[in-house]
Amino acid sequence: MDERLLTDADRQLRPGQGQRSPWLREALADEGDPAPTAALSGETDADVAIIGGGYTGLWTAHHLIERDPTLRIVVLEADICGGGPSGRNGGFVNSWWDEASGLVSMFGPDGARACLDESARSVREIGEWCEVHGIDAHYRRSGMLVVSTTAPHDDRLDDDVAAAAELGDPDAFRALTADEIAKRCRSPHFRGGALMRDGATVHPARLVRGMRRVAIERGVIVHEGSRVTKVGDGPRDSLRVVTAAAAVRARRVVLAVNAWAAGWPGARSRVLAWGSYMVRSEPIPELVASELGWTGGESIIDARFSVHYLHVTRDGRIAIGAGGGRPGFGGRIGSSFTDDIGAARRAAFAFRWLFPQLRDVRLTDAWGGPIDVSPDHLPHVWTTHGGRMLIAAGYSGNGVAPSHLLGRMLSALVLDADDPITRLPIVGRPGPPFPPEPFRYVGARVMREAMIRREDGEEAGRRPNGFLRELSRIPRRLGYHLGPGE
Ligand SMILES: Cc1cc2nc3c(=O)[nH]c(=O)nc-3n(C[C@H](O)[C@H](O)[C@H](O)COP(=O)(O)OP(=O)(O)OC[C@H]3O[C@@H](n4cnc5c(N)ncnc54)[C@H](O)[C@@H]3O)c2cc1C
Secondary structure, three states, X not given: OOHHHOOHHHHHOOOOOOOOOHHHHHHHHHOOOOOOOOOOOEEEEEEEEEEOOOHHHHHHHHHHHHHOOOOOEEEEOOOOOOOOHHHOOOOEEEOOHHHHHHHHHHHHHHHHHHHHHHHHHHHHHHHHHHHHHOOOOOOEOOOEEEEOOOHHHOOOOHHHHHHHHHOOOHHHEEEEOXXXXXXXXXXXXXXXXXXXXXXXXXXXXXXXXHHHHHHHHOOOEEEOOOOEEEEXXXXXXXXXXXXXXXXXXXXXXXXXXXXXXXXXXXXXXXXXXXXXXXXXXXXXXXXXXXXHOOOOOOEEEEOOOOOEEEEEOOOOOEEEEEOOOOEOOOOOOOHHHOOOHHHHHHHHHHHHHHOHHHOOOOEXXXXXEEEEEOOOOOOEEEEEHHHOEEXXXXXXXOOHHHHHHHHHHHHHHHOOOOOHHHHOOOEOOOOOOOOOOOHHHXXXXXXXXXXXXXXXXXXXXXXXXXXXXXXXXXXXXOOOOOOOOO
């Protein structure tokens, strides 16, 4: 990262500082800054208790209510609904077609195709759901561009493009030349890439806050400010879900706490918390059109593993993120996930590097949050407590559409419904576990440095030396689907 590209104002940007993300501030202001719902008090009963009031918890509640409107569902959220990454993400609503070859290698063509079709269905259904419930979450379905920004990445997409064709849906992920990319968005660094059809964008916080509103209207009981500290056995085969001052007894419990799962028994070896940071420009709709020609609404990612992701908001801002934050230690989600100035600067740098023609544009906001990296880079659902508690985690930074898929899946599993979605290969144990602490943290730090050094070097036109290349490939050699493959 060449710090000289940053402006003085970029260097002054401070993520965190106790502030909510700008998306969530906007959504809350639109709602008239409502008070949180009442915290859980006393002892209560429920059919299903859901821990976590982000997309996963709320989609699960919605699909449960759809399946059985008589259910008593209690959602327990430590903060407010949307206070976590569901209220501060990049707004990419993506299917998994850009990971098709990896899915085929893990699950075979039929398992892969089933996952891909369900992921694409979620992209569509999120838009339809917003429409039906009158939620203006700025949903726009225009596909996603995956672009190569450096020679070593030019053939990184070939396997996924080939896999889409082999699976019988070549339009789901098709190659584009540099000229075709330039017609959609101009950057001196875009060298070619591919278009994923099943991709959309949203205002992330308007979506999660709309989901909260509809859940409450439909009878879901939402307790905010209610951090769960323990889940143990309750009377008559129930589980007792305990907060500092109260408890819920429920027949089934869903743990939907995203990166916080890295600190939970039964989940900590399967989830590594990692930081992802974003910045946002001032509104520049005219420049986006005249300087970039980026008017089609496509979201864009590059082909790095420490990915850059960007889209244009409805008010014409460019929001851009960089997956270059740091790993967490021992499941603690502390200030390194919200206040890491260096990680936010990486996102600012990506903006300056990709779009030198926007040199005079001001970046107005910076923020970050934790993502839940899984060993195979995919979310999974598994159970503990003799099948009574279901855990969903591992989105690895792509959870907006997949949380809808997992919500559908969790609702079917909770009710023991005979639904084909429960037979997708992401139900069950994800790949090899992460090592215990402190090896997990130390290993993840070393891998992060190696990966970022390698990918920054490649972007600057330097070939990585043999040592760095080998180091950055260690996760793959250990059987994880993480880091560069070659
Ligand atoms: C900066 C950033 C950008 C991202 N960009 C994208 C993107 O563009 N596209 C995409 O698909 N994904 C993106 N992601 C990932 C995406 O935001 C998540 O995968 C998704 O929001 C997961 O939803 P969730 O409900 O599982 O988690 P969350 O939204 O994190 O919800 C979990 C909730 O659990 C609560 N909680 C934690 N512990 C407890 C407890 N003990 N008791 C009660 N409640 C608890 C938390 O407060 C939180 O609200 C991004 C993430 C970040 C951080």
